[in-house]
Amino acid sequence: MTFEKNTELDQANLRIIVTICAIGYISVLGFLPGHAVGTYLPVILYYVVFLLVSIGLRHVISRWPGHYPTRRVLGMIHDYTGTSFGLVVGAEAALPLYAVMVWINLGNGMRYGSRYLAIATVLALLALMVVYWLTPAWQAQPFMVLMLMITSTVIPVYAHLLLERTRKASEQAVAANLEKSRFLAQASHDLRQPIHSIGLFTACLREARLGDQEQRLVDNIDRSLLNVSQLFRSILDLYTLDNGRVLPNYQILHLGDFLADSVLQNAEAARWAGVELRLRPCAQWVRVDPVLLATMVQNVLSNCFKYGAQRPVLIGVRQCGDGLAIEVHDQGRGIDKEHLLKVFEEFYRVRHQRDKDVEGVGLGLSIVKRLGLLMDLNVTIRSRLGHGKTVRLYRVARALQPNTPTLQH
Template identity: 80%
Template sequence: MSLEKNSELDQANLRVIVAACALAYICVLGFLPGHEVRTYLPVIVYIAVFLLASIGFRQVIARWPGHYSARRVLGMIHDYTGTSFGLVVGGEAALPLYAVMVWVNLGNGMRFGSRYLAIATGLALLALLIIYRLTPYWQAHPFMVLMLMITSTVIPVYAHLLLERTRKASEEAIAANLEKSRFLAQASHDLRQPIHSIGLFTACLREARLGQDERRLVDSIDRSLLNVSQLFHSILDLYTLDNGRVLPSYQTLHLGRFLADLVRQNAEAARWAGVALRLRPCSHWVRADPALLRTMVQNILSNCLKYGAQRPVLIGVRKRGDALVIVVHDQGKGIAPEHLSSVFEEFYRVRQRRDKDVEGVGLGLSIVKRLGELMAVQVAIRSRVGHGTSVCLSGLPQALAPRQACVGEGVHQTGLLTGLKVCLVEDDHNVLLATQALLERWGCSVQAESNGLGLASDCDVIIADHDLGNHATGIECIDQLRQQRGWAVPALILTGHDVLAIQAQLQDRQIAILSKPVHPAELRSSLRELGRAAMSR
């Protein structure tokens, strides 16, 4: 509706402008040598009246927007009547007003479609015939009239062909985009599963007693998997942003614990890079989207580990007015001033010597910038070659600590997983085995199920894949178990599908969600939170 209203209003605005130009042209024409003002006075008066009527017509459209076919046709008749009167009275000198006819014809067709283009063309030909019958000059030049009528026909026909090609190209582009979306959705799910299971199997190996050589092999597998996972997430993040499907979902976060979790999740990658991650303690609470903020900070940390290897990285929080600023500072190579204005562009990388071994395609900071714009968070970067780089995320609004935040704070996290009863529901056999093995190594008691049909459990925590085949979804499985237990058992959804779509389905169920591939440290952190919730019941 808004597109149609705007198109009709735009046409009305242009009508007022053209009428004003036509009035100015006729007024100037009256003062040219060999011309008298009184000759053109009827035309001037008529166009002035036409201009006033056009202004009133525009106000009507603005006051009552919408698609009214009769009003659009009336607008065409109004335009052609005014132009025809000027051409009849003005004679030879008024011929340039014919351009107004062409504008009326094409303007209606381009704005409102081929049907209105055909109506405008018919009215234009009728107007030309009437002018021919009423104007001696035109009757004396029949071939000129024939040329004008041919022009009034050929141009709209050509415009119609262009409109049809544009429409077909637009439909094909929309269809191709939908097909691409379906392909990416399915491909991302199919790729997430093996990456997710490999990560969990690797974590199981790390928990085992390995020799030095075997541990080096596991590290190599983990590093390669981390690079693939980060690239995979970056491409999907970029695709999701391009489709405008990312909307912030704000929550109240303890910023210190939030950043501490990220440091723990990056501990292995930091060890491989020889980087000491240092976090200054922070007791502030903030209002933000945890998933988007995690992606932003994670991308910044990934860059620090890539380009600041063997050097410490400091993460801190500052107060700036009523807002908070997250600062991540590394002591790496730094960025030359000529590159700083371009580092937020997609696929832009600052190439230096020996950087050929640095993984990545230059999407990290681009995604940080775009996510920051979604949350009204300003992203700034300062750097000196040879001294390091600082990235600041400013504008994070402070929040009051929720009352329930103190519950269970005194419980030691290290003991939360030992003996924790987990009901694991996953239809992918490899993922089920990998997740079960890892949870059991963490001390959990696991009930592993490949589907949610007729499920019964005395678990403390539920972990379910969202897509469980044709029989049920993870949400339905959690609802069923909660109904059986008689209380809202803490639950976590693991999914390889669109997280935003699933979050919309969760509504107020109090179910956490993680997107595959899930880093083991992130899974462990989430499981600890669920275990704490189960113990505080």
């Protein structure tokens, strides 16, 4: 389900608010010294009727949303008629209502575009000419009227320039995003095959009789290839998230089996890092998106392998309120308190002197956080410097074990 902002309804809501304010202002004028309530009573009555018509127009817009140019122009005429009436009857004391004219002009232009801005400007100039023609107080001050007409022209022209710049900037951003999409799609196609081929070549090399030095070279190639694959996957994951193409596809699965599969899939990476993966048994059934959750667990484990090498990593599940929490504990060097709130930011890395050989660009945990938001999961980190860290994925929804069909003989 997509949500589209109804700018015409917003304009209708603001029209009602402005009308109520105008009624209040005109009502106050009647009680000021030198003014009589009877003078402004017709304006007040007219604005009450104007308010009722505006409420009806809002109902029409709400009931039949969409792009109706005639309705929008009639709305402008309705606004300018009400403002002009107040300016004519209220004379000099009602001059602040001119601000409403500026709002009508800019409001319609900024909401609907330059074409409606031009229509609103023409209607504003016509309204000012009518007010000048019908109001002796305005006729006595022609330079004031000239200033108002110039203002009603210059401001919309400037707004038009801003709208054009915004439109061009938006078009350039869309074009750049399309170019990025094409580049990443092409990179995905062109790089996957070479990476896969290199993996096959190194597997063939392992079957040959290699000396210790050659074996170490093959190990280094495999390790570098794994790092490149992880980096490439992280960039594609981030791109997919940025484009809003990821939607959870929830399924009911056995959490223990799922985590056991994750351990198997990461066994090779754990071996390269010298990490012993330990998994506590779990018999819970949950409702999650297995692909997104697997990516989250993969990125958390990858972070543990980088910063907790040569030390064990424990994966467990705890009860957390009505749901469950998946916890991953490592015994790495840990994270200082000042960095804990920033580790989920894109490209943020906690660098230590000994981290020069640690691969990565700081995307893994930010992807975990964003995927958690998609699945309504909270992601937190607890850590003390020198005592490792614990990454917690909680609010995992429990589920009932699906019915297993029985065989009938």
